[in-house]
Amino acid sequence: MISRTARITKNVHLGKGSTVEDFVVLGKSSVPNRQKAKPLRIGSGSYLRCGTVIYAGTTIGNHFVTGDYAKIRENNHIGDDVSIGSNTIVERDSIIGDDVSIHSGCFIPEYTTIEDSVWMGPCVVITNVLHPPCPYFKKENLHERPACLTGPTVKRGAVIGAAAIILPGTTIGENSLVGAGSLVIHDVPRDAVVVGSPAKVVGKTKGLICPPGFYARGEVYSWRR
Amino acid sequence: MISRTARITKNVHLGKGSTVEDFVVLGKSSVPNRQKAKPLRIGSGSYLRCGTVIYAGTTIGNHFVTGDYAKIRENNHIGDDVSIGSNTIVERDSIIGDDVSIHSGCFIPEYTTIEDSVWMGPCVVITNVLHPPCPYFKKENLHERPACLTGPTVKRGAVIGAAAIILPGTTIGENSLVGAGSLVIHDVPRDAVVVGSPAKVVGKTKGLICPPGFYARGEVYSWRR
Amino acid sequence: MISRTARITKNVHLGKGSTVEDFVVLGKSSVPNRQKAKPLRIGSGSYLRCGTVIYAGTTIGNHFVTGDYAKIRENNHIGDDVSIGSNTIVERDSIIGDDVSIHSGCFIPEYTTIEDSVWMGPCVVITNVLHPPCPYFKKENLHERPACLTGPTVKRGAVIGAAAIILPGTTIGENSLVGAGSLVIHDVPRDAVVVGSPAKVVGKTKGLICPPGFYARGEVYSWRR
Secondary structure, rough: OOOOOOOOOOOEEEEEEEEOOOOEEEEEEEOOOOOOOOOEEEEOOOOOOOOOEEEEEEEEEEOEEEOOOOOOOOOOEEOOOEOOOOOEHHHOOOOEOOOOEEEEOOOOOOOOOOOOEEEOOOOOEOOOOOOOOOHHHHHHOOOOOOOOOOOEOOOOOOEEOOOOOOOOEEEEOOOEEEEEOEEEEOOEEOOOEEEEEOEEEEEEHHHHHOOOOHHHOOOOOHHHH | OOOOOOEEOEEEEEOOOOEEEEOOOEEEEOOEEEOOOEEEEEEOOOOOOOEEEEOOOEEOOOOEEEEOOOOOOOOOOOOOOEEEEEOEOOOOOEEEEEOOEEOOEEEEEOOOOOOOOOOEOOEEEOOOOOOOOOOHHHHOOOOOOOOOOOEEEEEEOEEOOOOOOOOOOOOOOOOOEEEEOOOEEEOOOOOOEEEOOEEEEEHHHHHHHOOOOOOOOOOHHHHHO | OOOOOOOOOOOOEEEEEEEEEOOOEEEEOOOOOOOOOOOOOEEEOEEEEOOOEEEEEOEEOOEEEEOOEEEOOOOEEEEOOOOOOOOEOOOOOOOOOOOOOOOOOOOOOOOOEEEOOOEEEOEEEEEEOOOOOOHHOOHHHHHOOOOOOOOEEEOOOOOOOOOEEOEEEEEEEEOOEOOOOOOOOOOOOOOOOEEOOEEEEEEEEHHOOOOOOOOOOOOOHHHHH
């Protein structure tokens, strides 16, 4: 079902069985009066909630879901079974794998890599520039990657708690857990649990305890392996 | 006055004297192609600003006010004289009392209880899952409350400062004050002032000083009693 | 180009060469049924992205740019060459100079002063009330400035990193740098670098190092002088 109030330009390829709710905007360019917009491709079985905005030049897999007013800019590559929450902003030129869930109110900057099966809680903020607004990171160089940018990267299976802040150049290790509200200023090792401001390693995800006892020690997050 | 650009489904009961601005969406279901949406009831004298989205199955009292692009999901019970700020997201299955003000950009998760006369500043983030995305908290169990979730609860008269983060399972005590930017990891006692990351008790609300002298020591927040 | 889905009231004066995208709302009043709305003036060459909302009574210079769903309330004075990012909220009665860039998801409260050439990263939260919701700061006194409010002020050329939180009554000094995720509880001296929660001075902007070597020590941020 495609709402009649949605605004979908000709450069949009939307897969079968998709739902597009009211006031969704698909395929717009980031620059006014651009002569020919790049295609926007979205796979089948997608479900785009109210006011979602997705720009031209992005490619998205199947079963894509957005919350109300999610915003996804140009030149992103997004896999299958991805969910982007309400209000969340994904800037341009990022890569998001399969089976990724990014909750509401997050900010994902340019050139971010998010691998498969990552989960982010609400209001996570990722950053990418050490000294903003450095001229080496200007909009005029829209498709040229600054030499000083190598990240940020969130590795496969990592879980980032609500309202965590990830500083530039850091890598969040595979299957690690970043506690809610943490400020991550160094790389997070794989399988590590980090918490605090600045975030420090406090244990391993395998050592986590499930207080109500649904999972034995060492089995928390086993559902992700 | 109801804007002609607002989208209001048949299951919506909107009280007299309400204002509905442009691009507001009322009564939509959280699942596509749902056969019969539950009612959405909103009391009289409501004022819903641009782009507000309120889902089917929620019940709201009189004199309800929203900021632009506020989002309220299904199965919430919200009292009278409540204000939900711009961009703020209230997830499903929460209870909000009377005379509650939640400022802009907040995130209120599922199963939250907010008692009467609570005030929250902008960009407060409340969380509810210890080990997200635990399978015991899946969307498939939409109306079944996970056994491990007992909170979060914000008690009557509490004030939560801007951008505070409330961790799962904590209770914010009656008439307490959580300082802006605090990370709350333990319960906050009633009448306490807590600040910091993690938040610690630093005093009582009755000991607060009003620097310009409008209120004597001990009388700050007396307007709320 | 003005989208036909934009909602623009008669009190709006929009300069030449402006682009207004879908579902933008310009010139609405903050109070329903107000008899005569104040003018909203926006300069030439503006570019207002989807769903931007700007209220009556605000004055904005030339080359104004907004991200999707930016919100700007009444009685603000905003200079030339200003950019307000997606989702960002600028409340009423604030002053923003020329050449200011406020990124996505920020919250700028009432009575804020932001001088020329300030840059703010995503999700910065500025606050203005020591003991909210103090009755001396009520909506009923909409155009009367509370005696206890003298700030917040962000001085010329300051850079505020992502997700920083600025507490009431503080002044961010000229050309200073507030690190991402900092909680600023005291004034920040000019040219200082502050980081942490609470933020402390850790150096001078002139002492910053550019790791990839594009700028010599002491020359980082020289592009802003």
